[in-house]
Each structure stands twice: as structure tokens, then as C-alpha cells.
Amino acid sequence: MRHTNTPRTAGRIAAWLSGCGLALCLLAAGAAQAQSLPVSVSASGNHAEAAISLPGLPGTPLAEVLLDFQDASGLSPSSLGVSAQLVSLSDTALLARLPDLSLTQLQSALPLLITIQPPRYGGLSFQGTGRAEIHTHALPYAAGSRLRLFKAPLGGAFYDITDEIAPGSVRARGTYGGFSQFLILLDLRPTGVAIAAKVQRLRDRVDLLPWSERAAFDALLDDAENALAIADYAAALAAADALRDRAQARAGVYLADEWRATRTHRNHAGELIAGAATLRFSIAFLRDYGP
Structure with missing residues (x-):
């Protein structure tokens, strides 16, 4: 087609x-x-x-x-x-x-x-x-x-x-x-505004996770923000990648990872992975093209 x-x-x-x-x-x-x-x-x-x-x-x-x-x-x-x-x-x-x-x-x-x-x-x-x-x-x-x-x-x-x-x-x-x-x-x-919105959306998603899962993801978001504050784009990208990798590794066992048309399931892992992907895009855009 x-x-x-x-x-x-x-x-x-x-x-x-x-x-x-x-x-x-x-x-x-x-x-x-x-x-x-x-x-x-x-x-x-x-x-x-x-x-x-x-x-x-x-x-x-x-x-x-x-x-x-x-x-x-x-x-x-x-x-x-x-x-x-x-x-x-x-x-x-x-x-x-x-x-x-x-x-x-x-x-x-x-x-x-x-x-x-x-x-x-x-x-x-x-x-x-x-x-x-x-x-x-x-x-x-x-x-x-x-x-x-x-x-x-x-x-x-x-x-x-x-x-x-x-x-x-x-x-x-x-x-x-x-x-x-x-x-x-x-x-x-400004790209920084877009990044801040993406980080906040990820934090809101983390707040929906089981208590035992929240601290590690919040720490990775802290790492990304701290790196951005000093324009260390390599470290910020690494933090976004680490968040994605952790969500993938925890999916299906520690994090719900299924979406159903019945709307009865929450796809926490999928939303975290998606959020990390778009955060990575904006960090790279800021690095390459500025604010």
C-alpha cells in the first residue's frame, strides 16, 4: 500500500x-x-x-x-x-x-x-x-x-x-x-522548555510505579537534569539511555508492559521507554542546534 x-x-x-x-x-x-x-x-x-x-x-x-x-x-x-x-x-x-x-x-x-x-x-x-x-x-x-x-x-x-x-x-x-x-x-x-516538559512527564509516570521501582528511575532523571545543567550532553544522553534500558530490563516482571484495547492494563514499561526516546531526541537537538 x-x-x-x-x-x-x-x-x-x-x-x-x-x-x-x-x-x-x-x-x-x-x-x-x-x-x-x-x-x-x-x-x-x-x-x-x-x-x-x-x-x-x-x-x-x-x-x-x-x-x-x-x-x-x-x-x-x-x-x-x-x-x-x-x-x-x-x-x-x-x-x-x-x-x-x-x-x-x-x-x-x-x-x-x-x-x-x-x-x-x-x-x-x-x-x-x-x-x-x-x-x-x-x-x-x-x-x-x-x-x-x-x-x-x-x-x-x-x-x-x-x-x-x-x-x-x-x-x-x-x-x-x-x-x-x-x-x-x-x-x-525553547528546547530546554520541551526537555523540562518531557522530564516532568517521565516523573509523573514514575510516580505510578510500584514503590520499589521509583527511586532508581528518579535517580536517572536527576542524572539527566544535572548533566544538562552543566551542558554535559554526553552524560545526559547516557542517563536517558540508561532509563530506557532499565525499563526494558524490568518489563514484564517488575513493570507492567502490555496495552489492551479494553483499557484494563497500564503499559508502564512502554511509556517509560517512549518517554526516554523522545527525551533523547530533544537532548541531542539541544546539543546540535542550541536552544
Whole structure:
């Protein structure tokens, strides 16, 4: 199902978005409603793909979503529950869910909200982590890009899960321990602010662990923060890696490591691993590109 977009394809996408489709459907007076888009999903083994098309242009994918699981069970197109919408840039309810209204910005070239909400009794489960990639030619790639992949629980606050921004034109990748909504945003916050938010999110996750597990993870987060305070990026990256490695080593025995569509399990190990991956990305970005 994977498509290869060309500059001509990218031009068709840009023309549609800048033409009557976006202008009339999303920016007309009072338009705060999202426009649903056609989605085609395939799944096999531990891999799934979803092609998101534009209305009237079924052969022109606006974006592709690639999902890879460490160990999935019951994975199928219907068990994933994938949908996509073009959203209004002035949707106040959506904007209120962003970390910073002025510094984390929807992009007019891709105001795309992707929802992955597996049906409760659809049978999907996975252990450990999954990896998501949103691939689009609607956004340009540049080294040091401030584009980021954000994730949120259904209707909840969005947070940065990026662990890679790669060319082609843009491939936004992130690791996850669960679902359900995704946006690509331009993140203009100082990198230190993004790092602080990721550390705090990891600390909040550690607070949910059994008492016997908390101290070691908190100590590794202390190590990362102390190293960042003196710009010792090698030590900060080592601390993030050590946190990831400890979560992987403790998974399944000392830490719950399974996500189920029934929402009856907490995937602590997967969320810690995902948090360490995106923390590592931001530390490396600070090292390479500064604040």
C-alpha cells in the first residue's frame, strides 16, 4: 500500500489545500468543524499502514501512517480504529489542547488530526512499545526542523513524542506505549522548555510505579537534569539511555508492559521507554542546534 509521492503529487496536495477545499470547508465564517478524510488501512503481523487521501483525489495520499509494534496480537484494519480529519486553524477547542498557543502551531499546509482509537472489544493488544511514522509531502524537510510529532489521549492535552524527523519530504516518527490522537506541529518553544516538559512527564509516570521501582528511575532523571545543567550532553544522553534500558530490563516482571484495547492494563514499561526516546531526541537537538 505504500505510495511514492513525486513533486507533481506534492503540488496537487498543495493546490487542493490552498484552494476551495480548505478555504471553503474550514475557514468559512463559523467553520470550526473538522472535515473527515478517506482512510485506507492494511495490517499484517506487527505492522500496519494507513493512507489518508484528499476528497476527490483518491490516488493522492495526503499522508501515510506507518505503525510498527514490538509484539502485537489481534492487529487488523478494524481493530486499529484509524480516522483522519482536516481541522480548522481557529478551532478553539483543539487549540486549547496544545502546550503553548503561540509557540506550538498547527500548519496551514497540513492541519491534519489523526485518531487511532482501537474499539474496546476489537481484540488488539501489544507488549512493550510501538513506533509511529507520519509521512507527508505537504510539509518541507530541513535539517534542524522544528516540526514535531505530538500525541494526546482522546480529547486530552497534546505532548511531544518525537524521536526522529527525517526527510522524504517529512517523516515524523515517535515511540508510543498507547494511543490515540496525533498532530504534526511546529514547535517554537525553547528546547530546554520541551526537555523540562518531557522530564516532568517521565516523573509523573514514575510516580505510578510500584514503590520499589521509583527511586532508581528518579535517580536517572536527576542524572539527566544535572548533566544538562552543566551542558554535559554526553552524560545526559547516557542517563536517558540508561532509563530506557532499565525499563526494558524490568518489563514484564517488575513493570507492567502490555496495552489492551479494553483499557484494563497500564503499559508502564512502554511509556517509560517512549518517554526516554523522545527525551533523547530533544537532548541531542539541544546539543546540535542550541536552544
